């Protein structure tokens with residue numbers, strides 16, 4: 395199914411509970427349950443924030459400004475080391491020359507790459523790693539899932555991929571150069587946009603849309 399969710403994820407003030415979560419989980423329709431104070435107290439100022447994530451700026455790393463980190467004080471068991479992340483991972487066909495997004499080690503590696511959160515992130519609890527999210531997204535798609543062209547053939551997308559994973563199947567299908575290949579790449583871009591949109595919605599200040607979409611767009615244009 396091809397949907398364009400970029401309009402929704404471009405809005406920085408999305409309510410966390412209204413994010414599009416269909417196809418997110420094996421168990422179907424899941425909603426993120428939170429006990430955010432702004433649900434209890436509607437008068438609570440949005441700027442007085444208790445968001446789990448924040449976009450920290452100014453913060454310069456490798457010539458880019460801003461990084462995704464946790465809000466609040468320093469948390470134990472968290473690595474705050476800045477790293478450059480390919481928003482379209484190269485193991486999923488992302489272009490090596492895409493603009494990277496700066497993310498701290500624990501969110502980058504543990505959460506996004508491996509689906510483990512050292513701080514109990516509700517985003518990771520619902521969506522898992524980007525590979526887990528995309529695997530479910532494709533398998534729930536009438537066009538690309540088992541009832542369609544079955545891109546993944548029962549395999550899962552993983553980090554770092556490899557010959558027994560679904561990664562080479564996805565990449566090969568996106569590189570075929572036909573209409574279906576472009577539609578598949580577009581669906582992958584949409585899915586990953588939605589995934590990062592969960593972090594955007596859960597962060598204050600919010601992760602800028604362009605910080606992850608730039609790499610996705612560049613990779614989409616360079617798959618062939």
Ligand SMILES: [Zn+2]
Nearest residue numbers: 478479480502
């Ligand atoms: Zn990465």
